[in-house]
Amino acid sequence: VASETVAVGKQSSAAHGTEPHAAAHHGPANLHHHFDDLEQQRECTSLGMWSFLATEIMMFGGLFFAYSLYRWLYPEAFHIGSQRLNISLGTGNTFVLLFSSLTMAMAVHYATESNTQKTVFFLSLTWLLGAAFIGIKAVEWTADYREGLVPALNWTYFNHEEGLRELANKPIGPQNVMMYFVIYFSMTGLHAIHMVVGLILVGAFIRLAARGHFNSGNDQPVELLGLYWHFVDIVWVFLFPLLYLVAGFFPPWWGGGGP
Amino acid sequence: MAEHHAAHDGKEHGEAHAVHVPVYVYYWNFAALMVLLVITLVAAHLKLGEFNLVIAITIAVAKAVLIVLFFMHLAYSTRLVRVFAGAALFWLLIMFALTLGDYFGRQSASMPGG
Numbered sequence: 286v287a288s289e290t291v292a293v294g295k296q297s298s299a300a301h302g303t304e305p306h307a308a309a310h311h312g313p314a315n316l317h318h319h320f321d322d323l324e325q326q327r328e329c330t331s332l333g334m335w336s337f338l339a340t341e342i343m344m345f346g347g348l349f350f351a352y353s354l355y356r357w358l359y360p361e362a363f364h365i366g367s368q369r370l371n372i373s374l375g376t377g378n379t380f381v382l383l384f385s386s387l388t389m390a391m392a393v394h395y396a397t398e399s400n401t402q403k404t405v406f407f408l409s410l411t412w413l414l415g416a417a418f419i420g421i422k423a424v425e426w427t428a429d430y431r432e433g434l435v436p437a438l439n440w441t442y443f444n445h446e447e448g449l450r451e452l453a454n455k456p457i458g459p460q461n462v463m464m465y466f467v468i469y470f471s472m473t474g475l476h477a478i479h480m481v482v483g484l485i486l487v488g489a490f491i492r493l494a495a496r497g498h499f500n501s502g503n504d505q506p507v508e509l510l511g512l513y514w515h516f517v518d519i520v521w522v523f524l525f526p527l528l529y530l531v532a533g534f535f536p537p538w539w540g541g542g543g544p
Numbered sequence: 545m546a547e548h549h550a551a552h553d554g555k556e557h558g559e560a561h562a563v564h565v566p567v568y569v570y571y572w573n574f575a576a577l578m579v580l581l582v583i584t585l586v587a588a589h590l591k592l593g594e595f596n597l598v599i600a601i602t603i604a605v606a607k608a609v610l611i612v613l614f615f616m617h618l619a620y621s622t623r624l625v626r627v628f629a630g631a632a633l634f635w636l637l638i639m640f641a642l643t644l645g646d647y648f649g650r651q652s653a654s655m656p657g658g
Contacts, residue, residue: 331625339632346636354647379581387574390615397562504562515615522607526600530588
C-alpha cells in the first residue's frame with residue numbers, strides 16, 4: 286500500500302499541475318493535453334495545414350512569377366513552345382486530377398462517417414488516379430525528350446531545318462523557346478514531385494485506414510491529407526491553361542494558325 | 545446570453561467533428577469543374593487575342609475557388625481558417641504587384657535572357 290501511494294505521488298508531480306494527472310485525464314481519447322477541447326484542437330491543426338499551404342503557394346508563386354515575366358517578354362517563344370505540347374494528354378491529365386479531387390473528398394466524407402470500407406475504397410481510387418497522372422506525365426516527358434525539347438539533357442529541336450523554320454521572321458531565337466521549356470519542366474517537375482509525395486502519403490493512409498485507424502473521432506488526418514491533395518490539384522488547374530493552351534487548340538480541320 | 549450559450553453549445557458539438565455535407569455537394573462541384581474544363585478548351589479555340597489569356601485565367605480562378613470552397617471546405621470553415629487562406633493569396637499578390645510593377649515600370653533596363 287505504501288509503495289502504491291508513492292507511485293501516485295510521483296505521477297502527480299510529473300504532471301506539472303495541481304491536479305493529479307492520471308486521474309484528471311478525462312475527455313475524448315484523441316484530445317491532446319495542450320488543447321482545451323476538440324474544437325480548439327481541430328481549428329489549430331487546420332491552421333497549421335493552411336500555414337504550410339501558404340508557404341507552398343509562395344514557392345509555386347515564384348515559378349508562376351517567372352512564367353509571367355517571360356511570357357510578357359517573349360510571347361512568341363511561349364506560342365511556339367506551347368505548340369509542341371500534347372493538349373490531349375494535358376486535358377486527360379486535368380480530368381484525372383479533378384476526378385481524384387472528387388474521390389479524395391469522398392474519402393474524407395466516409396472517414397468522418399467511420400465507414401472504413403468506403404474510406405479505403407476512395408483512398409485507393411485516389412491513389413490510382415494520382416498514379417495515372419504521373420504515368421501520363423512520364424509519357425509526355427519521354428516524347429519531349431525524343432523531340433529534343435529538354436534543355437540540358439537533349440536540346441536538339443532547333444538543330445533541324447524544320448525547327449528553325451518556326452522561328453523565321455520572329456524576333457526570338459532558340460534560347461527564348463528554351464526558357465519556355467525550362468519554365469515548363471520546372472513547374473511540371475515541382476508539381477510532379479508533389480504528386481509523388483501525395484502518392485506516398487495516400488498509400489500510407491490506405492494502410493492505416495484498412496486497419497480501422499480513422500473514424501468519426503479521428504478523421505482529421507484524412508481531412509488534412511485531402512487539403513494537401515486538393516492544393517496540388519489547384520496548382521495543375523493553373524498550369525494546364527498557362528502551359529498547354531497558350532497557342533490555342535487548333536486541330537488540322539479548323540484551318541488557320543494560332544491567334 | 546442564453547441564445548449565445550445555446551449557439552456555442554451547438555457549435556462545440558458540431559465543429560469538434562469534421563465538416564460533413566451531403567455527397568451531392570461533391571458531385572455537383574465535380575460537374576461544375578468538368579463544365580469549366582470544357583469551356584476553357586472551347587475558349588482556347590476562339591481567336592480572341594489577349595482575351596484568350598484573360599478567359600483562361602478567369603476560368604482557372606473559378607475552378608480553384610470551387611475546389612477551395614467545397615472540396616477543401618473553406619465555405620464551412622471558421623473565420624480564422626479563412627483569414628489564413630486569404631493571407632496566402634495576399635502575399636502572392638504582393639509579390640506579383642511589386643515585382644511586376646518594377647519590371648513594367650522600367651522598360652529601358654536590360655531584361656533577363658534578352
